[in-house]
Amino acid sequence: MPESLIEELPKIVKQGKKEAQRILDGLSKSSRVTLQTNELVLPAKDSADLYRGKIKEESPTHTHFGFQNRLIYGDNLLAMQALLAGDAETPSMRGKIDLIYIDPPFDSKADYRTKIHLPGTDIEQRPTAIEQFAYSDTWKDGTASYLQMMVPRLVLMRELLSEQGSIYVHIDWHVGHYLKVILDDIFGKDNFRNEVIWYYGERQLPTATKFNNKHEVIYYYSKSKDPYFKMVFKPFSKDYIKKFFKKDENGRYYTSTDGGKGKPRYKRYLDESPGIAMDTVWDDIKMIGSIAMKKERVNYQTQKPEALLKRIIEASCPENGTVADFFAGSGTTGAVAEKLGRKWIMSDLGKPACMITRKRLIDQDADPFIFQSIGDYQKEQFEKSEFRTIRDLAHVIINLYGATPFPSNEGAPANAGYIKQSRTLVVVDSPSKMTGYNTLKRAQEFRNRYAGGWKKVVVLGWNFVSDIGQIIRNLNDKNLEVLVIPPDLLDKLKTKAKYKKLIDSKKIRFSSLQYLKVKPVKIEDHYDGKNHRMTIELDNYVLLSPDALPLDDKNQEKLAKVISDDPLALIEYWSIDPDYDGEVFRSKWQDYRQNVANDNDPFRVVRKAELVIPKENRRRRVCVKAVDVFGFESATVLEVM
Structure with missing residues (x-):
């Protein structure tokens, strides 16, 4: 009989911790993961202010020095590796984050398709190839795969937290009880602070087989026994005020204790009271889908209300502290942290999520922030694959394109091949490089000089410099073609044996650049x-x-x-x-x-x-x-x- 999840759990934790330790041991290596800065955003959306020359300038803390608020596109495991390692421009964030909030996906049947509204029509897009592989890996073996995904990430999050730091893990009934056991193991059972119940209480249609679900759970853990925490209060309800408060001669509500002979010992006025200290049942925050929350919606399926994040941040992040969210979604964590004067870091694997978040921050006139991506994503995938050398990988891709690799004794580059009938050379760039001007010039020279000259050269690349389109136009060479290697190809080539099936299927497309x-x-x-x-x-x-x-x-x-x-x-x-x-x-x-x-x-x-x-x-x-x-x-x- 197959093992039950309870029997698998110790193995899942052990394997995840081993993976996390491998990552931590490799932080100082020259081949460590780095972040590539796509854009330093100085919010100044199309406006009259800009026309008058009021462009927001960078301050020293938002250029290459000191801390930078940042939005990162890519796998959060790689993002956290880069944050832990640091680089020449940004110091390591190890032990420097005060609060982490995560709302990881917890529904294996969730629909991750995106609806794009265009003039006169709507287009429905499936997740990108990289996202599809991430989602399929997360739920490959159901809850066991999900927990395998979470363990190393939680270990790295603990490393990022400061000694007074806390983590809030937002989860529902599908996997929460299993994740609670894992959190106890990673953060320590004694550092479990609260199980918060977010009761949203929206009206639902009755079901025939079970009670309606009307709440989600947030597990609150600290890294040490002495976390930063500041009590937050919620306003008194109208019924509470009516029951416990009176009006004085000036119309102010107050409550009092009896001092005897009809005289109050002291008065506490309503407008001077902080309210009721929060307990662990939060029943005063509506879901984002409710009519009352219409103005806050950014059309993202799993968006959470700002009031929820405001409460968490105010309770567990000091002023000017740093908040992180590694499943950023619609960017609520960063948007609220920005409004509360906290620094923030967010990452997400979904392109739609990052696009919505960037626009949302610009809309609220946020301070300057940087938008980054995983600079070596394909390099990381290559290192996980069974290919020992770039040459081996290049030869497989040349075959997939329909060409023949040059033998090593013919003096051609190790990453080159040919199509004899059309006199075409094929060059495959490395997954660890950004294909740009120098690569294309070398390909032209190879075409013109090798073995008396060839008619055409095709360059196949993984990653490209952002102005590659202009470089191609400036070269103005009709016998130079530049194509994109499918971003999911290395996932499909996890074993060398699989590429023969791909050749037979003829389903690999090398697409042109936009x-x-x-x-x-x-x-x-x-x-x-x-x-x-x-x-x-x-x-x-x-x-x-x-x-x-x-x-x-x-x-x-x-x-x-x-x-x-x-x-x-x-x-x-x-x-x-x-x-x-x-x-x-x-x-x-x-x-x-x-x-x-x-x-x-x-x-x-x-x-x-x-x-x-x-x-x-x-x-x-x-x-x-x-x-x-x-x-x-x-x-x-x-x-x-």
């Missing part, structure tokens, strides 16, 4: 005589391989029509750095769908931006970045006087 086109930048004198007015206008957006997206046939047809009618309608978010230094993209202007302040169109971004910049007689590099509704990012850099 790119953004911008009209020539205009610079004119501003009416104040001291500044210039810079005008930047989007021209076109090219999504070359819509068939590679996780869409069914019906949604592919809808997308094709949008591409034909109005390709710029696919832009979800775009931003501008008017003085790009070639290293850090400083987003000093942003617009995005649902921002209707200037155009009253929730389905399209504005196409033109006007920035006021200091008048200087020098050449400027202007970088424009765009993210489409599917989360693909592209950029273009223009030089102007």
